[in-house]
Amino acid sequence: MKRTLILLALLVVAGLSLAQKTTLTVAVFPNLDDSLKSQIPLFNKKYPNVEVKLVIQQYADHHNALTTALATGQGLPDVAAIEIGFVGRFAEGQGFEDLNKAPYNAGQFKRLFTPYTIAQATAADGRFIGMPVDIGPGTFFYRNDVLQKAGVDPKNMMTWPGYIAAGRKIKSTTGAFLIADAADVAWINIFATTPANTSPYFDEQGKVIVDSPRFVRAFELAKNIRAAGLDARIGAWTNEWYDAFKKGTVATQFSGAWLQGHLQNWMAPETKGLWRVQQLPEGMYASWGGSFYGIPTASKNKALAWEFIKFVTTSEEAQIAGFKAIGAFPALLSAQNDASFNQPVEFLGGQQARLLWRDAARRVKPLRANKYDRVAYEILGTALSQVLDEGKDIPAALAEAKRLIERRMR
Amino acid sequence: MRKTVSRLEIRGSPGVGMRWSNFQRRYAPYIFISPFFILFLVFGLYPSLFSLYMSFQAWTPSDGWGRWKFVGLENYTFTFTDPMFWRSLWNTVWLGVFSGVPQHLIAIPLAFVIHMVLSRFKTFVTAVYFLPYITSSVAIALIFNTLFATHNGVINLVIAHLNTWPLLGALLPDQNINWFTSANIKYALALVVVWQFTGWNTLLYLSAIQAIPKDLYEAAAVDGASRWQQFRYITLPLLRPMMFFAVSLTIIGNMQLFEQPFVLLNGGASTATPGGQTVTMYMYRTAFEWLEMGTAASIAWILFILIGVLTYLNNLIFGRGARGVD
Numbered sequence: 001m002k003r004t005l006i007l008l009a010l011l012v013v014a015g016l017s018l019a020q021k022t023t024l025t026v027a028v029f030p031n032l033d034d035s036l037k038s039q040i041p042l043f044n045k046k047y048p049n050v051e052v053k054l055v056i057q058q059y060a061d062h063h064n065a066l067t068t069a070l071a072t073g074q075g076l077p078d079v080a081a082i083e084i085g086f087v088g089r090f091a092e093g094q095g096f097e098d099l100n101k102a103p104y105n106a107g108q109f110k111r112l113f114t115p116y117t118i119a120q121a122t123a124a125d126g127r128f129i130g131m132p133v134d135i136g137p138g139t140f141f142y143r144n145d146v147l148q149k150a151g152v153d154p155k156n157m158m159t160w161p162g163y164i165a166a167g168r169k170i171k172s173t174t175g176a177f178l179i180a181d182a183a184d185v186a187w188i189n190i191f192a193t194t195p196a197n198t199s200p201y202f203d204e205q206g207k208v209i210v211d212s213p214r215f216v217r218a219f220e221l222a223k224n225i226r227a228a229g230l231d232a233r234i235g236a237w238t239n240e241w242y243d244a245f246k247k248g249t250v251a252t253q254f255s256g257a258w259l260q261g262h263l264q265n266w267m268a269p270e271t272k273g274l275w276r277v278q279q280l281p282e283g284m285y286a287s288w289g290g291s292f293y294g295i296p297t298a299s300k301n302k303a304l305a306w307e308f309i310k311f312v313t314t315s316e317e318a319q320i321a322g323f324k325a326i327g328a329f330p331a332l333l334s335a336q337n338d339a340s341f342n343q344p345v346e347f348l349g350g351q352q353a354r355l356l357w358r359d360a361a362r363r364v365k366p367l368r369a370n371k372y373d374r375v376a377y378e379i380l381g382t383a384l385s386q387v388l389d390e391g392k393d394i395p396a397a398l399a400e401a402k403r404l405i406e407r408r409m410r
Numbered sequence: 411m412r413k414t415v416s417r418l419e420i421r422g423s424p425g426v427g428m429r430w431s432n433f434q435r436r437y438a439p440y441i442f443i444s445p446f447f448i449l450f451l452v453f454g455l456y457p458s459l460f461s462l463y464m465s466f467q468a469w470t471p472s473d474g475w476g477r478w479k480f481v482g483l484e485n486y487t488f489t490f491t492d493p494m495f496w497r498s499l500w501n502t503v504w505l506g507v508f509s510g511v512p513q514h515l516i517a518i519p520l521a522f523v524i525h526m527v528l529s530r531f532k533t534f535v536t537a538v539y540f541l542p543y544i545t546s547s548v549a550i551a552l553i554f555n556t557l558f559a560t561h562n563g564v565i566n567l568v569i570a571h572l573n574t575w576p577l578l579g580a581l582l583p584d585q586n587i588n589w590f591t592s593a594n595i596k597y598a599l600a601l602v603v604v605w606q607f608t609g610w611n612t613l614l615y616l617s618a619i620q621a622i623p624k625d626l627y628e629a630a631a632v633d634g635a636s637r638w639q640q641f642r643y644i645t646l647p648l649l650r651p652m653m654f655f656a657v658s659l660t661i662i663g664n665m666q667l668f669e670q671p672f673v674l675l676n677g678g679a680s681t682a683t684p685g686g687q688t689v690t691m692y693m694y695r696t697a698f699e700w701l702e703m704g705t706a707a708s709i710a711w712i713l714f715i716l717i718g719v720l721t722y723l724n725n726l727i728f729g730r731g732a733r734g735v736d
Contacts, residue, residue: 071471093472240559389591
């Protein structure tokens with residue numbers, strides 16, 4: 001009798017320990033969460049006792065909450081998604097684990113990823129704080145129907161003067177604008193002309209270089225487009241922006257590959273088949289967005305968090321699942337060789353666009369993160385709007401921006 | 411009170427009853443009002459004092475708690491010499507005036523008219539005017555974002571239609587106005603703020619007008635005073651205390667304008683429209699975009715002092731000080 005009882009008790013205990021699940025919290029923003037939801041079942045096949053709890057907040061809220069949590073060391077998730085706009089700043093802080101060090105030893109995985117992503121998540125002092133998940137190779141989206149109507153050959157738009165000339169033709173024949181916001185042309189020029197292994201705004205010695213010819217030309221191109229009345233002056237991520245894509249009142253857009261997923265899923269699904277992509281003009285290659293996963297130093301489940309991040313970022317299966325779910329372009333090189341990359345993209349009229357994006361991703365030069373990148377980006381954005389909206393002189397605006405950035409570098 | 415105490419003493423053992431009632435009398439009130447003070451200490455006083463402390467430190471929050479460095483007044487001198495701060499302050503003051511003054515210029519006569527003419531529908535009319543005030547700023551800004559849209563926004567469509575009218579057309583621009591440029595956004599923002607807060611002020615003034623004794627108006631009417639004279643010589647002077655209160659609220663609110671410009675300018679995209687950036691938006695940007703918490707704290711304190719000064723000036727104009735001059 002006694003033995004049976006002991007046996008029963010043991011069985012119960014064993015059963016409990018089997019059923020006991022470890023919870024791993026992962027903080028993420030939309031729609032990267034959709035990509036994760038497709039990956040978690042795959043992870044659970046390998047780790048059935050781990051329950052992955054997602055904390056989903058909107059893009060800005062997510063990063064604000066993360067900043068606050070890092071500040072106080074309270075309420076941090078085990079794994080945090082970091083978007084490219086924030087990775088430089090978090091890299092310069094001390095709140096994330098340096099994945100170069102043991103027990104992570106992420107160095108061995110670095111060669112598996114699209115090279116420029118590694119530089120993005122590396123701090124000036126060499127610490128590596130996030131494993132890359134997806135990337136945004138920059139491409140040139142255009143409305144094929146609008147260009148045909150205007151009699152414009154997209155190949156002629158592969159130089160900036162040709163691009164503007166085509167824009168005039170499109171505007172005069174169809175009434176459509178060339179681009180939503182002329183500022184986009186300035187930005188893609190700034191990013192794509194950055195020499196390898198430097199920040200777009202700072203030279204190797206960390207000096208501000210926003211008044212150099214690269215910037216002058218970028219600003220001039222944008223100003224010419226604005227002066228010719230070729231941009232619709234529509235801000236990104238507004239209802240008017242989506243509407244322009246739906247109605248074809250804007251003929252081209254420069255963006256990361258992810259724009260295709262957004263257009264297809266919610267922005268303008270009815271324009272299926274009307275869009276095409278090509279490489280950026282003048283042999284430019286630039287990265288447009290991207291996400292990373294990092295481990296906060298205050299995380300209580302670091303070992304498990306690392307297993308999770310490794311799985312999501314280095315497993316081909318997981319990367320392909322995310323790619324299929326939201327069109328997130330995998331940062332993992334081997335995943336880019338998946339057969340699905342050869343498939344035509346119906347939304348782009350059956351174009352083999354993924355091969356094009358893959359080619360672009362492999363040609364993007366690595367940029368180095370600088371602590372003051374965000375400061376420079378915003379100050380330069382203000383300067384650009386002063387040039388475009390207020391008619392400020394370009395050299396004066398750039399000199400002013402340089403001064404403002406310099407005085408913030410305290 | 412005393413009676414109750416003695417009864418308690420009789421019932422229980424005298425000592426316990428005495429102590430309990432003493433405790434009740436002395437400390438129970440404090441316990442009952444303590445929730446306010448606890449909340450105030452935790453969410454009011456502590457953060458304020460902490461931000462004062464922070465304004466003398468350099469701190470990047472992503473470095474973690476406690477990794478701050480004392481820099482003295484550097485944050486203040488930096489902010490005072492920052493052209494971006496001055497531009498955002500100028501925007502804020504401009505918006506404060508152009509969205510604050512019309513609110514009152516509309517609200518005071520409106521309250522008078524509602525009181526005098528529409529007294530039967532007072533409740534209904536007030537509720538209608540009050541509605542924008544209780545609507546979420548975010549929802550309001552999103553709706554106005556659509557109304558102000560450059561190419562298919564209702565406001566531009568109306569202007570385009572008015573353009574076809576013979577005389578008026580000559581006065582209006584013949585192209586769609588882009589409301590989201592630095593030069594135009596201020597007008598759009600001022601309109602939104604006026605629309606949102608005029609009802610609130612109307613309600614304030616209406617309640618003050620209702621408190622004015624009817625005999626004054628009756629006596630004035632007997633003496634042959636017109637409606638305008640009644641408004642000018644009775645209503646306006648007696649509204650002065652309420653004007654002080656309402657204008658103070660407007661000053662405090664307008665100097666801290668944040669949600670409307672933030673949402674109308676689409677959050678992040680706001681940086682590209684320097685003309686719409688208010689001081690609080692600049693502070694937010696410094697704190698959460700650039701992670702310079704110390705500098706942001708110094709901006710907060712400068713703004714606090716500025717609001718204090720403006721409220722004091724307002725007190726000189728409308729408050730007790732002015733009444734002495736009368």
